[in-house]
Amino acid sequence: xxxxxxxxxxxxxxxxxxxxxxxxxxxxxxxxxxxxxxxxxxxxxxxxxxxxxxxxxxxxxxxxxxxxxxxxxxxxxxxxxxxxxxxxxxxxxxxxxxxxxxxxxxxxxxxxxxxxxxxxxxxxxxxxxxxxxxxxxxxxxxxxxxxxxxxxxxxxxxxxxxxxxxxxxxxxxxxxxxxxxxxxxxxxxxxxxxxxxxxxxxxxxxxxxxxxxxx
Amino acid sequence: xxxxxxxxxxxxxxxxxxxxxxxxxxxxxxxxxxxxxxxxxxxxxxx
Amino acid sequence: xxxxxxxxxxxxxxxxxxxxxxxxxxxxxxxxxxxxxxxxxxxxxxxxxxxxxxxxxxxxxxxxxxxxxxxxxxxxxxxxxxxxxxxxxxxxxxxxxxxxxxxxxxxxxxxxxxxxxxxxxxxxxxxxxxxxxxxxxxxxxxxxxxxxx
Numbered sequence: 001x002x003x004x005x006x007x008x009x010x011x012x013x014x015x016x017x018x019x020x021x022x023x024x025x026x027x028x029x030x031x032x033x034x035x036x037x038x039x040x041x042x043x044x045x046x047x048x049x050x051x052x053x054x055x056x057x058x059x060x061x062x063x064x065x066x067x068x069x070x071x072x073x074x075x076x077x078x079x080x081x082x083x084x085x086x087x088x089x090x091x092x093x094x095x096x097x098x099x100x101x102x103x104x105x106x107x108x109x110x111x112x113x114x115x116x117x118x119x120x121x122x123x124x125x126x127x128x129x130x131x132x133x134x135x136x137x138x139x140x141x142x143x144x145x146x147x148x149x150x151x152x153x154x155x156x157x158x159x160x161x162x163x164x165x166x167x168x169x170x171x172x173x174x175x176x177x178x179x180x181x182x183x184x185x186x187x188x189x190x191x192x193x194x195x196x197x198x199x200x201x202x203x204x205x206x207x208x209x210x211x212x213x214x215x
Numbered sequence: 216x217x218x219x220x221x222x223x224x225x226x227x228x229x230x231x232x233x234x235x236x237x238x239x240x241x242x243x244x245x246x247x248x249x250x251x252x253x254x255x256x257x258x259x260x261x262x
Numbered sequence: 263x264x265x266x267x268x269x270x271x272x273x274x275x276x277x278x279x280x281x282x283x284x285x286x287x288x289x290x291x292x293x294x295x296x297x298x299x300x301x302x303x304x305x306x307x308x309x310x311x312x313x314x315x316x317x318x319x320x321x322x323x324x325x326x327x328x329x330x331x332x333x334x335x336x337x338x339x340x341x342x343x344x345x346x347x348x349x350x351x352x353x354x355x356x357x358x359x360x361x362x363x364x365x366x367x368x369x370x371x372x373x374x375x376x377x378x379x380x381x382x383x384x385x386x387x388x389x390x391x392x393x394x395x396x397x398x399x400x401x402x403x404x405x406x407x408x409x410x411x
Contacts, residue, residue, distance in 0.1 A: 025390035030356065032219035034388060036227040043231070082238045086231045093227040097220040100354030100381045106297045114286050121279045128272040161297045161317065163364055165386040178390040195235065202242050209249050218355065 002201045009198040012191030016042075016184075024184035036094040037181075042189040043087040044112075045170070046196045048150055050080030051119065053200070055147035058140035067211065070136040073143055074126065075203035079196055081119045088116060099163060107156040108164035115153055118146035298364050301343035310371045316345060317364040317383065325359050334380075338363065349377040356382035 020038035027034035057073030060066065091109075092102040103109060122142045126135040157166045169175045175182055298317030318338035326335040334349040336359075347365055357363055362383035367376045 028389040028391050032221060033223055035224050039228060039231045082234055086234050089230045090227040093223050097223050098354060098356050098382065098384060101379065104381065110286060114283060117279060117283050121276060124272060124275050128269060128276060163381055163383055165384055168386040168388060176386050177388040180390055181388045199238065206242065206245050206249065213249060
């Protein structure tokens with residue numbers, strides 16, 4: 001089951017690369033460097049969704065104390081950190097030639113860095129005690145706090161003056177991009193979403209195997 | 216008008232492939248250590 | 263409840279992260295909240311020698327670039343006030359007249375802004391080359407916006 005998800009995800013990612021490099025046009029203002037968008041933007045959407053899973057899993061765990069809920073949240077947090085890391089790194093690489101800087105402390109970049117640090121904390125806090133249940137409880141609280149910061153990241157570009165531009169697609173009203181660019185972005189989003197689901201499923205299986213091995 | 220900065224494009228996609236591919240390899244490695252019976256279990260269980 | 267003792271190594275790790283987070287939030291509130299000042303704001307309270315981040319539109323026809331000396335001069339405007347900016351060095355690709363820019367530097371007593379870093383603020387619009395032939399809705403909105411500024 002998980003294996004098949006992996007195969008489909010691989011195909012989705014390959015389709016995304018074809019769209020990003022062979023189908024999408026050279027962007028008018030920025031030139032080909034804009035192709036970084038096809039990994040930068042879907043990576044953060046996927047990370048947001050992974051952190052939403054952390055939120056749901058954490059609430060469910062605090063409610064029911066079901067190990068499966070904690071495993072789901074734990075797996076999603078780890079995968080979300082990987083995708084958010086990809087988003088931040090590709091953003092820096094995109095920022096240097098276009099904005100003229102790798103990093104700046106505007107509200108968007110600061111808030112996304114805060115979320116990144118909170119979820120690294122989520123992964124560390126679990127190892128803070130030798131009692132896994134206690135670690136899971138701490139982590140659930142951190143996970144909820146971290147996920148609640150995501151709207152702050154999204155709306156930061158409206159609420160404060162930033163260097164980062166407002167959203168092109170994730171907003172009310174028509175998208176501010178050509179349809180071919182939108183299509184390429186959508187295919188890459190689906191590809192990375194499948195990859196994310198595969199990673200979470202696999203990590204979940206491994207966490208269960210680990211817990212069974214130590215039990 | 217603008218230069219294309221293909222080097223930056225390559226770097227961005229390389230970083231993405233390294234991070235996602237690296238995570239996948241970590242999962243595969245973890246799976247392998249879990250399947251190896253006894254002794255190694257305690258080590259892998261930590262993470 | 264009494265749980266097992268916390269591992270010192272991880273307590274230290276969490277403490278470092280908590281401090282980093284506190285600093286980022288502090289920096290976020292004090293700095294990012296007003297990430298840049300506008301030319302009007304600079305004019306009302308400009309302190310000589312103080313470091314500012316200044317943001318605005320690059321005035322059409324104001325860019326003066328001497329590649330031989332790497333001397334760049336332009337005017338930033340917010341529709342009401344204008345600030346002359348000087349910089350030594352190149353500007354990013356997306357820097358240009360009629361576009362947004364954010365510059366870091368200091369206000370000089372001689373009445374100009376000495377920039378140490380120039381950043382281009384680009385729009386959220388992404389267009390294929392053939393779209394340019396027929397200015398659509400976005401194009402129209404953009405031109406209206408830059409006329410106001």
